[in-house]
Amino acid sequence: METLKKHYWKGAGMILLVYTMYMGFLGHVPRQPILNETVRNLYFHVTMWFSMIALLGVSVYHSIQYLRKSDPMHDLKSNAYVITGLVFATLGLLTGSIWAKFTWGDWWTNDPKLNSVAIGMLIYLAYGLVRSSLPDEQQKARISSVYNIFAFIIFMVLIWILPRMTDSLHPGNGGNPGFNSMDLDNRMRMVFYPAILGWMSLGFWYAQLRIRIRKIEVSLEEKEEA
């Protein structure tokens, strides 16, 4: 019973993802000019960004906790969530690139959201560099927590405020209607919301696996030193 309580969300997430896959590729979608069948990408592209923001948010939570309590476990978790967030950002960029090719006509368009995300990836790659350039474990944890919190807030400004002030091809920006007003009809909603939950649970599962691997590595290192 304990294990079921602890792990049921993984199974639920996977069921949701199977449902997303099935409905995403075979379910009914409204036909719209330009978008046509590519609107199915809504379940695979937009959900990646939701998951990424959730993962990075949790990572910031652990960074704050690290600064408050100096428990190395929080730093380990925070780092794992950042890496998972980056994986999802990469997937988001790839799915977005495919979508852009078939609707806007190019793999990469000069769009504030695309540029913002590219900058965001640079910010987080610099985070990796900070970590690797500091040899001392405690110092590494402290400095990278500080940088993570700072980077997250700048990143949020970048992706939430900036695209709203400039013209963007994305829905909901620069005078374009959002998906809500365009008929994201109820049948799509029935797939879209479960898809968000499904991808998020996949992300958190992935992050937890990373955390567990790191924990084992750390304990092995400690054993070797002893």
Add this chain to the structure above:
Amino acid sequence: MFKMLQEIKVLFQKELQLEWRQKYAVHGLLLYLASTIFVCYLSFKARQESISPITWNALFWIILLFIAINAIGKSFTQESAQRGLFYYTLVKPESVIYSKILYNSLLMLGISLVGIIMYSWVMGNPVGNMTLYIIALVLGAVGFASTLSLVGGIAAQAENTSTLMAVLSFPIIIPLLLFLLKLSKSAMDGISISENWDEISVLASLDIIVVVLSGILFPYIWRH
């Protein structure tokens, strides 16, 4: 609170005195500024006679960005670690970062103003609304100073400070730079201040966020 203001004042005076005693640092920055501007003049204006306003604007902000990284990056490395420890026993870390931000803001503001005069001298001045442009420069100086002071504090912890400074600060300063480019572009087109209220308030709040965040986060960097 009053004690902290006192500390900030003393530390700020210390920064000024240090700079006054070793004038070569400021002289170096000014020379850097002058030579970069002249190189830009030689490679753009002298060859093509005219330069489009967008290029003019972008070029100026890039010059400022590079100078800011150079000027502020050194603010934590020019003093020895022992002296850092000495300050640590005397004052609050918040006072240290706020005094640095204050000093660096004024330094950047001075450099921006000298820069815009030199730059207009050789490259011409297509700015339509100079007041708005100056506002952008002020907001830029404060934003650059506060962001780069914190990043400088982070980079000073590692060994390869200058590389880390560049890698860390470039991506993190881009959002600020994009807002600044947008605002100064409006200034170049001669749009009035009241029509740019949105951009000004977003920039001002971004500055405030960064200053406050630096104040909160810096003590953790400093704690050895």
